[in-house]
Amino acid sequence: MEAAERLSLEAFAKEIRIATIESIANLGVGHIGGAMSIVDLLALLYGRVLRVDPARPTWEGRDRLVLSKGHAGPALYSALAIKGFFPREWLATLNKGGTRLPSHCDRLKTPGIDMSTGSLGQGISAACGMAKALQIDSSASRVFCIIGDGESDEGQVWESAQFAAHHRLGNLVVFTDSNRLQIDGYTDEVMGLGDLEAKWAAFGWYAQRAPGHDVEAIDAAITKAVVEARGRPSMIVLDTIKGKGCSFCEGDPANHNMNISAEQARAAIAALA
Template sequence: MVVKPVEDIEQFAKQIRYYTLKQFITMGFGHYGGSLSIVEALAVLYGKYINSTPENMNDLTRDYFVLSKGHAGPALYATLYLKGFFTADWLLTLNGNATRLPSHPDRHLTPGVDMTTGSLGQGISAATGIALGNKIAGRSNVTYVIVGDGELNEGQVWEAIQMASHNKLDKLIVLVDDNKMQLDGPTKAISHPHDYVLKFESFGCYSKRVNGQSVVAIDEAIQWGLNNQDKPTVIVLDTVKGQGVKVIEEMANNHHLRPDAATTEAITREYEALGQAIGVSK
């Protein structure tokens, strides 16, 4: 574990948000909302905990990360770029012809991606399998996975959680991006989730809810999870869809955007302000 000051992780989050927006602004459309809501979680995970590097990707003892909500791939790509897995010009090719950065992560195309994801519900199953395989092999590395709140409508998620609990996968840490919105409306209106913490606890997991906009709260929750034994840990992140970009946060429907000229201009102003905050002009 690399201990970094919280200021460094907050700066890392600003960098991830900036380069996530850069991809969308270049392409002109995309899954803005759900990408932005996981930025702080990615900053803590890759800024402090996940020990994957371009040099150790074939090391079976390293940590693993699965982005089960694969439509948030651009936030992961921004993170991997900042960690040195590929060069900045790749970010300008998001979802283009012959790109190495497809709309949803593909482990055969993008260095640093551990699991191909996109069909919701399947990523958490893959992460459970990775954690189980590592346990059987006697390894102590950690598998981290981010799932979406809308994704929790999928029964496959709960089958995976039950299997993880049954096998006492205490090296599996699940982060739920509870941004309260999904493709076609508020999560509560589509399928009321009730209390996520109680639900995961009833499936045999450690679980708690934390402020998903705070790198300090996320950090403390992950430390708590790493100390837990004999059960998986589920951290429910209380987030906002479009997190960190005011104009997108305030939209009623921001799952996938093809913004008009005025909205693009407003997003670009916030993007440029982020660039100034991290010392990048464009």
């Protein structure tokens, strides 16, 4: 990746963070932590990796993205709005009655959202079904999916792991946002996950680990997956910080869903700018 592109993606990530803090602060409460931890990944995906067309959100030849950790929707909405999938003014309606941007992703409401999610574990399963359909059709489109580490407590995640490996879904790339926090505390304390990378590899996936706030490193992992996976589905475990880039809550175990004041938001945005 050239330096100019890296800078441009980092600027995009900053813009997503600011828009996300603004939209959540506008309501006063929201899932800030898990939204901020996937921002750099979203900037890379929408800035470089995904073949998508904001003017044609259901274009058949596009790459798909399933945000299985559906509560991080606000970060994805910011990325989609900045890319022009819908007017930026929509961001101010987040979670308000009648909005097209609900707390958890809804394919019927938001242009650019490929699957409705929110009940954890289901999104990755649906992504498997989408990848299977594209495989049947010999499509060149790929399916990307983002799950949480807390979400990985769900048995359905591991049913999906088996399904994708068995069906050799080489068109599926899944990221685990490993921010090591879940609602009740640190994942190691609430429900230990062990070595996620080794677990996915044991399930027959091409598994890697990458620093999740480094767009160049994530990009390199995706590129490597394309070369090395050889028909296997890919897992990239991203080491992230919950609340990353949000000055008042970065790494705070209480940041899953929290109240945000206008003053906090202003300070956080000033710190980013």
